[in-house]
Amino acid sequence: MSTQDLPWKLVLFDLDGTLINSIDLVVTAWQHAFADVLGKQLDRETVLPWIGLPLTDTIAEQGGDKAEALRASYDQFMQANHDDMVTAFAGLPELLDDLAVYNVGTAVVTAKGRELAERGLRVAGYPETLHVAAAMEDTREHKPNPAPLLAALAHEGAHASDAVYVGDAIYDLQAAEAAGIPAIGVTWGAGKRDALHQQRALAFADAPDELRAQLLG
Structure with missing residues (x-):
């Protein structure tokens, strides 16, 4: 099969709350760091946005003059608990495999650091073909600024008209609109369904x- 059968050649994905179920990990890491430092x-509701x-x-x-200690505490908890608390959302690794059958490229755009993002993909069992096209280190500006998505397009050698972006946060949909990329909002992550539906998107998905x-299709 080929991309001629589909309206896009590249599907870009957000990571946390979209591909990997890491919400409890992130929330707990923040709670630990706040209590510790x-x-x-x-x-939980404070952390989700x-x-x-x-x-x-x-x-x-959030940390002010204790930002360095807050970051150290957060990172320590994250490194110690990451692999035990990260999973793929059911059905999504198989979806990535099926996109590959159609010769559709797939890549991740995230505000997370590259090393931890790549680690999350592997722990969650995603195929090696799924890689991080744009991470925190790759742009000075971050979502909702379009810079990460534009960097990902450049990295993949693709045009906005050939791509679609999938994310669970309003920042994802806002960045996609600013980059001229159609977007699909998913509601199984950290974003609130009502807030997502107030953004412009090609479609919304409540389940994988x-x-x-x-x-x-």
Whole structure:
């Protein structure tokens, strides 16, 4: 099969909350760091909007003069617990395999650091063909700025008209719109369904099977 059968040659994916179920890990890491360094309790609903934003920015904003210690505590928890708390959302590794059958390229665009992003993909069992096209280190600006998506297109040698972006946060959909890339919002991650539906998108998916239908027809 070929990409002539589908409207896109490249599918770009967000990582956390889209491909990998890492939400509990991220929330717990933040809660641990806040309690450890700041002596404060942090509820889940406060953390969820931070997911998808660059960690360095959020650490600086929340930690103030204790930002360095907050980052160290967060990283320590993340490294110690990452592999036990990261899984793929059911059905998505198989979807990646099917996209490959159609010769559709796939890549990840994330605000996470490259090493941990690649590690998450492998721990979750995604195929080696799925790689990180743009990570935190690759652009000065991050989602909702379009820079990461534009960098990913350049990395993959693709045009916006040939691609679609899949993400679970409003920042994903805003970045895609700014980059001129059609987007599909998924509601199984950190983003709120109502907030996602207020953004412009090609489609929305409430389950991986819906995403499969939207990508493969």
